[in-house]
Amino acid sequence: MFNIIKIRASSLGELFDCPARWEAKHLLKMPRKTNVAAFLGTSVHAGTAKYDQSVLDNNKLSPMEAAGAIVDILKNPEEDIDWGDDTPKSIEKKAIPIHLRYCSNIAPKMEYVAVELTCQPLIFTDLRLELTGSTDRVYKDKLGNLGIADIKTGKTAVSSANVVATGKHAAQMGVYELLAEHSFNQQIDAPAQIIGLNTSNDKAAIGTLSGARELLLGDEFNKGLLHRASELIHSGNFYGNPSSMLCSEKYCPRHSVCKFKK
Ligand code: SF4
Numbered sequence: 001m002f003n004i005i006k007i008r009a010s011s012l013g014e015l016f017d018c019p020a021r022w023e024a025k026h027l028l029k030m031p032r033k034t035n036v037a038a039f040l041g042t043s044v045h046a047g048t049a050k051y052d053q054s055v056l057d058n059n060k061l062s063p064m065e066a067a068g069a070i071v072d073i074l075k076n077p078e079e080d081i082d083w084g085d086d087t088p089k090s091i092e093k094k095a096i097p098i099h100l101r102y103c104s105n106i107a108p109k110m111e112y113v114a115v116e117l118t119c120q121p122l123i124f125t126d127l128r129l130e131l132t133g134s135t136d137r138v139y140k141d142k143l144g145n146l147g148i149a150d151i152k153t154g155k156t157a158v159s160s161a162n163v164v165a166t167g168k169h170a171a172q173m174g175v176y177e178l179l180a181e182h183s184f185n186q187q188i189d190a191p192a193q194i195i196g197l198n199t200s201n202d203k204a205a206i207g208t209l210s211g212a213r214e215l216l217l218g219d220e221f222n223k224g225l226l227h228r229a230s231e232l233i234h235s236g237n238f239y240g241n242p243s244s245m246l247c248s249e250k251y252c253p254r255h256s257v258c259k260f261k262k
Pocket residue numbers: 018020021024240241242244246247248252253254255256258259260261
């Protein structure tokens with residue numbers, strides 16, 4: 001049967017990390033709550049997007065005005081959150097300083113042409129995959145070339161040496177480049193930028209990543225990651241990876257019934 005499977009750009013890394021977890025979340029839709037660290041990231045995304053969109057619209061808000069978007073999303077989350085020992089108020093206290101750090105250290109260095117761009121799906125008939133997703137930002141560099149910029153929050157988003165680990169995001173950035181090019185109808189050829197915002201200290205930095213699209217699509221000698229993703233998904237062999245850093249009840253909806261876990 002000729003079935004096309006949808007794959008979100010942001011889930012591609014998870015497919016290769018633990019195919020069984022990817023299947024549980026994205027095909028079987030097993031119920032799960034969003035962990036609070038991920039929701040902290042979502043709230044920071046909301047605030048920074050509000051700020052950047054206001055700049056793009058020539059109607060610039062102050063960083064604190066834009067932080068209203070953080071308060072709003074924490075009051076009315078669209079997801080079921082596993083709050084643990086945290087509360088919306090305690091997350092607000094963490095999110096707003098990260099947002100302010102972005103507005104003062106990162107935003108002034110960037111020229112965006114799109115904020116939270118919802119992309120048109122892109123179908124690869126030969127691979128029986130449909131790519132979907134929205135990119136955090138499309139930026140313009142000094143030469144006028146367009147590139148993808150993606151905000152990553154987390155305890156280790158930026159190292160103690162102020163370096164952003166970019167490699168693990170290559171597949172996702174490659175998909176964003178294809179999707180944005182398809183939606184924007186313009187070439188995306190500047191390197192992808194990963195904007196790292198640490199949630200456990202005051203570090204913020206930008207890392208650069210080239211060749212994401214090549215890694216995704218491959219070349220005449222090597223299969224790209226999309227090809228491997230297609231083979232994996234359409235084989236139906238969703239094996240587990242008990243060594244995954246996210247192999248726990250907290251992050252995996254399959255954990256209680258998984259035959260692969262340790
Ligand atoms: S419990 Fe571990 S091995 Fe099983 S699906 Fe979840 S992450 Fe993968």
